[in-house]
Amino acid sequence: MTDDTRSPEMLRAMFSENLRRLAQQHRSVSALCRKLGVNRTQFNRYLSGESVPRPDVLDRICRFFDVDARILLQPLDEIEKSENHPATKTLTEFLGSGAEAIGKSAFSLGFYAVFESLSDTHRMTLLHARPLAQCTLIRGYVSRTAMPDATPQDREIQGLAACSGDTVYMLTSQRGGHNSRVYLISPDQNGTAVHWRGSVVNSADTSNPEPVVLKYLGHDSAAIFAAARLSTNNLAQQF
The missing domain is CATH 1.10.260.40 (lambda repressor-like DNA-binding domains)
Known part of the structure; x- marks a missing residue:
């Protein structure tokens, strides 16, 4: 000893x-x-x-x-x-996306089921949000239903989110900058199972924003696996 x-x-x-x-x-x-x-x-x-x-x-x-x-x-x-990049503190203060802003936001640590539209061809994504001091890191996967022939590596999504008052804006992308998306969402006021609503713009078609809804699944990893076992249509019907 x-x-x-x-x-x-x-x-x-x-x-x-x-x-x-x-x-x-x-x-x-x-x-x-x-x-x-x-x-x-x-x-x-x-x-x-x-x-x-x-x-x-x-x-x-x-x-x-x-x-x-x-x-x-x-x-x-x-x-x-x-080592922090010298721009980190400046951007945090300028955007108002630091710990204090995140602490006031309802965009919590955990998993989210995301639907980019409610049409017959909507795209479902399962995302995990991890708040840090400057922003919230986003990671997830496009559902197999939306990309049936793709590998898990190809379906992986990463990005970041920050708060502006009650609004959250997210930038996400698949590997190599493929299918980049910008989301602008706010807390849902309709009293439904949806927790957030807004719009999303795809880098491949910036002139045509799509409606998007997010359902919070909690922080327990078991929730995301349970959600993944449901079909896209079954989840959409909950909204």
């Missing part, structure tokens, strides 16, 4: 201090707990140093805050981070 061995109490204190600093990026602890999918009482125990999260919850926290598991062992200031 080394001389610098730290007790469980010291490690819990280290994690609680790091987590408090990370949580300060968000105005509402309750909203943060909802986005993380962590019970508020349990989260308070992490903050007070009474306990540390189990591995799957720690992984969720680390991915949400874009840190690694060293937050259990080292102060945040000692953990190496990738």
